[in-house]
Amino acid sequence: MSSQIQWFPGHMARARRQVQEALKLVDVAIELLDARIPVSSGNPLINQILGQKPRLVVLNKSDLADPALTKLWLKALERPGVKVIALDTLKGEGLKEVPRAAAALVAEQMAKLAARGRRPRAIRCLVLGIPNVGKSSFINRLVGRKAAKTGDLPGVTKGQQWIRVQGSLELLDTPGILWPKFEDPQVGYKLAITGAIKEQVFDIYEVAVRLLGWLASHYPDRLKERYRLSELPQNIPDLLAAIGARRGLLVAGGTVDVHKAAQLLLKEFREGLLGRYTLDMPPFDR
Structure with missing residues (x-):
């Protein structure tokens, strides 16, 4: 991706x-x-x-x-x-x-x-x-x-x-400068998460699922608290859908609008509403 x-x-x-x-x-x-x-x-x-x-x-x-x-x-x-x-x-x-x-x-x-x-x-x-x-x-x-x-x-x-x-x-x-090719795929993903790349050039849903997987793995309790979930579904797409449901992001028929749920997750991450996170680890032991 x-x-x-x-x-x-x-x-x-x-x-x-x-x-x-x-x-x-x-x-x-x-x-x-x-x-x-x-x-x-x-x-x-x-x-x-x-x-x-x-x-x-x-x-x-x-x-x-x-x-x-x-x-x-x-x-x-x-x-x-x-x-x-x-x-x-x-x-x-x-x-x-x-x-x-x-x-x-x-x-x-x-x-x-x-x-x-x-x-x-x-x-x-x-x-x-x-x-x-x-x-x-x-x-x-x-x-x-x-x-x-x-x-x-x-x-x-x-x-x-x-x-x-x-x-x-x-x-x-000076204008912001990106470089012609991201050699490490993870770099493109992290730049997309933090808002350095225009959303028109990447799959918002897929990026949100990747971010959510990382958050669920490292900070499950924060997700539970933020989105008032008693348990986190093991399947990450299901978790994103659960977040969308809790926020009332539904379309006709009661189905969750997962695109809006993905936008919500990225927006709240970028604004610090989910907590303070560093995605790049320094070359030291924590």
Whole structure:
């Protein structure tokens, strides 16, 4: 199923070229990842494009991820030239760390410029990541005003724009970039679950069944509580139908509308109503 989930619109190929050109103008690359899927939401092309450019990795949507696993991911992703912070864009938690982390990454570079008599200037940052990872909301929060377009659907930002953060940073927003082919079928599945891929290009029912199977295996009690089920059917399609029935998602004749049930499950997962989950496991023991 998920091996067939592929989405690489033409504007993303252009975006890749734009990012490569913009790198010459910036000091730091700020890469946003989804804290629920830090590996699956990391574009392998970005590693190639950025090379040795100082990088600030932001684990966005940390309010939706398992907090214990997020702490492990913060350690796992940190390395020379790369700083990592967790961020809840909606509440702004972790936002103050962004300018400090960016400054630390380029402290040596800025000191050299000052030694040559150059006047202090704002740190120039390139903001990038896959679609719907929250780049525009991140920028708006950082700037303190509605500076970039926002939306619930992937692919809202189509062009580049510079945005000034008072006193310390200048941000260059870019369109979200996916990559031409997901080598690991699980990556496509996880991106579909978290909303990075347009629903028109994958089978919503099949993705919901996969998610529900994972939840039933790892967190059965949460499903029982959320959907008021005394027991969970062993058959996952039957479980999805039971959830639809509990929510009154019926069509003529009293049959459950499983497509609507699938949409409901994905929506509630994405909004954190089922709990806080991380689908990518860090390379540490829990």
